[in-house]
Amino acid sequence: MSDEINDEDLAEGLERKKISGKKIVLFIVLPALLLLGGGSLALMLLGGEDGNDAAAGEEQAALAAAKANEPTELLFLDLDPMLVNLNTAGGKPSYLKLTISLEVDKQSSLEDLQQKLPRIIDNFQVYLRELRVEDLNGSAGMFRLKEELLIRVNEAVYPTRVHDVLFKEILING
Known part of the structure; x- marks a missing residue:
């Protein structure tokens, strides 16, 4: 009988520990949305891909200029x-x-x-x-x-x- 009580107590404990849908939304989905939104905002404010393209273009121009200035004779x-x-x-x-x-x-x-x-x-x-x-x-x-x-x-x-x-x-x- 003591085995039956332990199994029943275990079943009740599991039912009490179930996470409700409200808690999932509050603790998992909402912070994930905030992180994604904040990351997108930061990306837009810091230049995003357009800034990287401009930096890459400047870097390529600098490399081309350096190549043009390479020593021709030593x-x-x-x-x-x-x-x-x-x-x-x-x-x-x-x-x-x-x-x-x-x-x-x-x-x-x-x-x-x-x-x-x-x-x-x-x-x-x-x-x-x-x-x-x-x-x-x-x-x-x-x-x-x-x-x-x-x-x-x-x-x-x-x-x-x-x-x-x-x-x-x-x-x-x-």
Whole structure:
């Protein structure tokens, strides 16, 4: 008999826990409609697909302009070898010998670099003298050196643009 009572109690409990249609509408359908309406409104206010089409058109125009400005010929300016003593904080002197080529894409840029060569070498010398041997260790050190020299040369010759700094020789004595 105790089994019958448990089954009857279970049946009554299930009937009480049924969700009415009003509750479904109130807690599920209504919030879903609000989310869809809010999303549609936000999409319309932020530009929607028309805004994406305009942005895509601008991006394609920028890519076409960049393609038109691609270097047609590569020219290189070889700098004389530089020998600098590195910062050793009073320890045993260390030296860096560096031979560099600068890559540009126009003859006019090459001529501008040759005119501004004293400024370029000065910027390089000032930077290189502050380096320590530890700064030049490994490929990461060489990459940082290359990036720093590229930044400095582009600042020195602005508005001309150097595309790359190429190492022809790197010797560290220390």
